[in-house]
Amino acid sequence: xxxxxxxxxxxxxxxxxxxxxxxxxxxxxxxxxxxxxxxxxxxxxxxxxxxxxxxxxxxxxxxxxxxxxxxxxxxxxxxxxxxxxxxxxxxxxxxxxxxxxxxxxxxxxxxxxxxxxxxxxxxxxxxxxxxxxxxxxx
Amino acid sequence: xxxxxxxxxxxxxxxxxxxxxxxxxxxxxxxxxxxxxxxxxxxxxxxxxxxxxxxxxxxxxxxxxxxxxxxxxxxxxx
Numbered sequence: 278x279x280x281x282x283x284x285x286x287x288x289x290x291x292x293x294x295x296x297x298x299x300x301x302x303x304x305x306x307x308x309x310x311x312x313x314x315x316x317x318x319x320x321x322x323x324x325x326x327x328x329x330x331x332x333x334x335x336x337x338x339x340x341x342x343x344x345x346x347x348x349x350x351x352x353x354x355x356x357x358x359x360x361x362x363x364x365x366x367x368x369x370x371x372x373x374x375x376x377x378x379x380x381x382x383x384x385x386x387x388x389x390x391x392x393x394x395x396x397x398x399x400x401x402x403x404x405x406x407x408x409x410x411x412x413x414x415x
Numbered sequence: 416x417x418x419x420x421x422x423x424x425x426x427x428x429x430x431x432x433x434x435x436x437x438x439x440x441x442x443x444x445x446x447x448x449x450x451x452x453x454x455x456x457x458x459x460x461x462x463x464x465x466x467x468x469x470x471x472x473x474x475x476x477x478x479x480x481x482x483x484x485x486x487x488x489x490x491x492x493x
Binding site: 346398 | 442446449450453454457460461464465467468469471472473475476477479480482483484486487489490491
């Protein structure tokens with residue numbers, strides 16, 4: 278019981294992470310829209326391909342964040358289980374979404390799609406470090 | 416033509432397989448270190464959880480790109 282009470286102040290880290298992740302997702306959505314609008318000048322196919330690339334990144338990651346940070350497991354075992362199960366679902370959703378897009382969406386321009394997808398991944402690395410550098414001080 | 420298709424599928428399999436091995440090693444190490452840290456200092460579990468979440472995102476980025484390219488090879492190129 279005491280241990281559960283002790284860990285209550287620690288939930289501020291979860292709240293802090295949740296707020297940070299929310300900001301990162303918002304920035305990534307904005308970047309996706311900017312790329313979509315920029316590629317719209319080139320062609321409509323490139324524009325919706327870029328948008329699909331952004332959605333393919335955001336959908337599994339938002340689900341993962343909701344699955345992991347939405348829960349309040351207190352034990353390390355529960356937290357680890359949440360993380361691993363969330364990761365498995367993230368992979369499954371990614372694979373299904375990619376397969377669905379490549380089968381159902383025709384015509385598709387792969388370059389803007391992967392450009393947006395990879396850019397958002399790199400942006401995630403960068404923003405995790407930049408939004409708050411506490412992580413670097415550990 | 417069949418040979419070319421087979422090579423494309425093989426390339427996709429190698430791409431996704433190697434990425435999966437990398438992710439498995441990385442995330443396995445991460446989980447192990449998390450449990451180790453939690454056992455040493457249980458009061459730091461919420462902090463470790465936040466950092467675990469962040470690093471998990473960093474580790475699985477490259478495998479996700481690999482999965483995307485592999486799917487493209489299988490469904491669009493082959």
